[in-house]
Amino acid sequence: MLDIVFILVAPAVPENIGASCRALKTMGFGRLRLVATEAHQHKQARILAHGSGEVLEAAEVFPDLASALADVDLSIATSAKSRHQWRSLTPADELADLIAHKGDTVARAAIVFGCEESGLSNEQLALCQLISCIPLPVTYPSLNLSQAVMLYAYELRSLAANAASPSAPVVEDGRQSQYLSLRHKTQELLEQQGYGPESKLARWALELLPQADAKAIGFLHALCDKFTKR
Incomplete structure (x- = not known):
């Protein structure tokens, strides 16, 4: 939900x-x-x-x-x-x-x-x-x-x-969402390449990520994992 x-x-x-x-x-x-x-x-x-x-x-x-x-x-x-x-x-x-x-x-x-x-x-x-x-x-x-x-x-x-009602209990499982996980992976990869959070490239990339749909998020996850394992 x-x-x-x-x-x-x-x-x-x-x-x-x-x-x-x-x-x-x-x-x-x-x-x-x-x-x-x-x-x-x-x-x-x-x-x-x-x-x-x-x-x-x-x-x-x-x-x-x-x-x-x-x-x-x-x-x-x-x-x-x-x-x-x-x-x-x-x-x-x-x-x-x-x-x-x-x-x-x-x-x-x-x-x-x-x-x-x-x-x-x-x-x-x-x-x-x-x-x-x-x-x-x-x-x-x-x-x-x-x-x-x-x-x-x-x-x-x-x-x-x-959407949940105001009285509905919120169940937390402690897992990070796929989108947030991708965001953190992207930040780490950018920083490894010398692009800190204040750089134009990092700001632009992190602006574009929220606009990605589920298919793009899955693809970018796989891409980040591939670069991480190199």
Whole structure:
């Protein structure tokens, strides 16, 4: 079963958290993680989560984004700004197919949203493997946090049938996903050839990997293993 979690980093407005819970349940999702916030404890969050209180109650809280992503195979940051160094953004309406084509190489994917005022920092973006955007005809006024969550949940709704409910137990077997294993192998091979994580080649390769489908991931695994054994 593919587990899809939505992560809100440092949300400051309780109403946005409550409205996000309602949006997730409406689209068939139930996993919510909150980072560095207590806003979900406010009364307004519960009011706006009307009809989706179980999503709010089951929300997991983490001190930082790194810990919230510790058990995630594929992390997708959302951004409306171009201040980062990434070469390309994946439109929101392409994400469902991209994730679905990963097959069983990915067990858990996360969609990450930044705070209302400034979004995700460059450091937080660097913790994610893919960056997505919602193409808009105008840049201002921008979408607020709960609106962005609703749009992403809507675009991913085809995956909701296989997503875990908020009350479902998460079974951990300690194994690394095939996709993450490939990512680590690629990093090791690049470093052996003198291409550190800050090199252009390494950044480009690690940007392209999240876009690979299950067949490509299997092929690249075999290729990495062949080079490793030489």
